Amino acid sequence: MEVIPQAVDVSRFHPAPANRALRASLCVRPDEPLVGIVGRLDPDKGAHVLVEAMAQLDGTLARTGLAVVGRAFGDPSYADWLRRHARSLLGDRVRFIEPIEDVASLYRCLDVLVSASYAEPFGLTILEAQASGVPVVATEGGGVGEFVDRDTGLLVPPGDAVALATALERMLTSADLRSHVVSSARARVEATYDLSRRAEAFAYIYRQVSGEG
Numbered sequence: 001m002e003v004i005p006q007a008v009d010v011s012r013f014h015p016a017p018a019n020r021a022l023r024a025s026l027c028v029r030p031d032e033p034l035v036g037i038v039g040r041l042d043p044d045k046g047a048h049v050l051v052e053a054m055a056q057l058d059g060t061l062a063r064t065g066l067a068v069v070g071r072a073f074g075d076p077s078y079a080d081w082l083r084r085h086a087r088s089l090l091g092d093r094v095r096f097i098e099p100i101e102d103v104a105s106l107y108r109c110l111d112v113l114v115s116a117s118y119a120e121p122f123g124l125t126i127l128e129a130q131a132s133g134v135p136v137v138a139t140e141g142g143g144v145g146e147f148v149d150r151d152t153g154l155l156v157p158p159g160d161a162v163a164l165a166t167a168l169e170r171m172l173t174s175a176d177l178r179s180h181v182v183s184s185a186r187a188r189v190e191a192t193y194d195l196s197r198r199a200e201a202f203a204y205i206y207r208q209v210s211g212e213g
Contacts, residue, residue, distance in 0.1 A: 002205055005146070006122050007198035008131050010190055013104050015133030015182075023109040027065030028092045033172050034065045036110040038103070038125045039117075040073035041082060046116030046139065046158065048082055053164035055089040061172055066094045069106065107132040112171050118158045120144050126153075127193055130185035135178045137167045147193065152185035 024030045035054065039045050047068055054066050068086070072079035086094045100106055107113065113129035115138040120126075122143040126136050136153040138144050148155055154171060156163040171177060 013131035026067040036067040041079040052161040056165035
């Protein structure tokens with residue numbers, strides 16, 4: 001049996017300077033740190049846990065912005081509640097953004113990407129952010145542990161707002177940590193999760209099955 005992992009286009013998702021106009025549309029204070037979460041708005045994605053973690057940041061980090069990028073999935077009641085809950089805890093520090101086509105540029109506007117899912121089968125947004133040079137804080141479980149570890153990001157238990165706040169504080173206050181996980185994650189993406197390598201792996205299997213060698 002041959003296992004071929006998911007992959008990303010590293011020519012599209014790569015480190016680059018942030019688009020200042022786009023960043024300004026994601027937050028009220030573009031010069032302050034910006035955390036983002038990208039995905040559908042449903043309880044399993046844990047955006048409410050991130051909101052509660054953000055509310056625990058203090059000191060200079062209390063001005064950190066949050067961009068929630070996604071739209072309601074299924075019953076809209078959770079998304080409506082999430083917006084009210086976020087604004088009651090974070091005020092103008094939070095913005096809700098509809099998905100945009102140029103998601104690679106969106107990632108580069110973030111200082112940290114968070115995946116707060118209770119169970120994530122794989123986590124493609126995490127891989128895209130890592131390829132884009134963005135440090136990641138993610139919840140444990142599912143396939144995330146295949147490419148997020150102590151060298152490539154920070155992991156926390158699902159549903160634990162205190163642990164998530166602690167991890168965010170570590171990531172946002174340590175330039176050395178951010179530099180290490182960004183370089184390690186990008187190197188791993190290029191070595192293992194590059195879309196061209198995935199295509200080559202499929203082509204090799206097809207040639208073997210068809211008898212072409």
